[in-house]
Amino acid sequence: MKNSEVSIQRGENIIETVKKTLSLLGGLGNVIKKGETVLITPNYAVPIMSETGATTNPEVVVGVIGAAKEAGARNIIVAESSIVGFDAGRIMAELGVKQMFEKAGAKVLNLDENQHDVVQKKVTQGKLLKKIEIFKHAAECDVLISVPVLKTHIYTGVSLGMKNLKGTLPDAQKKIFHRVGVRKKTEEKFELDRCIADMMTVHHPDFTLIDGIVGQEGFVPGSGVCGAPVKMNTIIAGSDFVAVDSVGAYIMGRDPLHVNHIRYSHEMGLGEAHVENIPILGEHPDTVRREFRPAIPGEVGNYENVAVIEGGSCSGCSFALRWTLNAFKPLQIRKWDKTVFLVGSNSQLPGEIDGKPFLIGKCACKLPLKNAIKITGCPPPFWYVINRLKKAKRGY
Ligand code: SF4
Known part of the structure; x- marks a missing residue:
């Protein structure tokens, strides 16, 4: 021993x-x-x-x-x-x-x-x-x-x-x-x-x-x-x-x-x-000893105007998305139009949505959605997701 x-x-x-x-x-x-x-x-x-x-x-x-x-x-x-x-x-x-x-x-x-x-x-x-x-x-x-x-x-x-x-x-x-x-x-x-x-x-x-x-x-x-x-x-x-x-x-x-x-x-x-x-x-x-608050994955998905839909995603893409959201101020995010992120190969849109969903990572990019903003990579680097999002949200 x-x-x-x-x-x-x-x-x-x-x-x-x-x-x-x-x-x-x-x-x-x-x-x-x-x-x-x-x-x-x-x-x-x-x-x-x-x-x-x-x-x-x-x-x-x-x-x-x-x-x-x-x-x-x-x-x-x-x-x-x-x-x-x-x-x-x-x-x-x-x-x-x-x-x-x-x-x-x-x-x-x-x-x-x-x-x-x-x-x-x-x-x-x-x-x-x-x-x-x-x-x-x-x-x-x-x-x-x-x-x-x-x-x-x-x-x-x-x-x-x-x-x-x-x-x-x-x-x-x-x-x-x-x-x-x-x-x-x-x-x-x-x-x-x-x-x-x-x-x-x-x-x-x-x-x-x-x-x-x-x-x-x-x-x-x-x-x-x-x-x-x-x-x-x-x-x-x-x-x-x-x-x-x-x-x-x-x-x-x-x-x-x-x-x-x-x-x-x-x-x-x-x-x-x-x-x-x-x-x-x-x-x-x-x-x-002191109780540390957990780093809950869903926490950043709690904006009313932002939906994060994960299906079969792994931590690489999920984490890349969270880091990306973390790079924006909550006040700034709350000003965005309704925004949907799909992560992983099994993620699905909840139905008809206004605007284009963001597909994060190679797996999600293979989903058969024509009207989508594809951010590919396995996983995509943070800086790339951040830049694409900044570009798409210009004016908000
Ligand atoms: S793109 Fe790569 S990192 Fe992202 S969910 Fe698929 S296998 Fe995982």
Whole structure:
């Protein structure tokens, strides 16, 4: 049985809090051997400041780089691939974090730069995935450290250390994660959770440190950042990636066994998900616990003049549409004429409608509707959907 200890610390001084959290576990020397190559993957999936809770606080990453150096790592790499449609290198440069990590002694790697620098692994225990492509640097490093943010997610409920490893996969593989469920007859709404658990059987973090300095909850239409920030000043860390995510989910007010990818990973014997069985060091989770509002997918469909009809869509297109709506102010959206979005191959118009419906994604674009605005792609990038919509709604 692997060591499922999880350390929790709170504090205003970020570097000190990271240090204390790690020292309770005996430091990263328990994970890293002298001379090893360490790859740290934070969350810079979108070009948004960490103060919003959307991305990892750079000081947290600097703290981890310092601890890896102390443990004797030879090469320390901070590597990331953003969500499809963005470029992690640009994001890290624009947010000013690249320089911070280099100054702290790490090499910064934009995984998006070379989408073909991958290795393929068989997923023999996979329930959905039979093989997976992983960026070579992430697959071949000696020690992989996931440094996610404590936040909610519209499809997986929470987005923590396991889900954060999607940032080590090329775009083509990310898209498969988001659409595997489409062709399956299954009661599960989305199979993203299953893909994450399958990935964990062959590609998982050796250590996870959750940045709960500012977390993120809910879905705020028109905020431009997806959710609302939650100041927590908390760091959670450990080697058992299922246990760390379980404690993170618990702190967000969730039952970890109700978070599918956590439960699946636990059921596959990859780690501990029962919080009562996890040895906790430092703060008791109940002293930090706070209910995070869920990021409900339907929330942005609540405008009276906007209908979002989804049928057999996967999270790629659904998320692209939500991000797009999120880029407009609610007041602006309420001024639009009646607008219908169809997403997925099984979506259907409710009857006669005024105006042209928008078909989002390759699947919806195949629907036999002549009088429609087709926004193709699998999934279409956000910026493309936003631009098409801006053009169509000019004058509103
Ligand atoms: S077009 Fe959209 S719904 Fe269809 S497979 Fe691609 S991402 Fe999924």
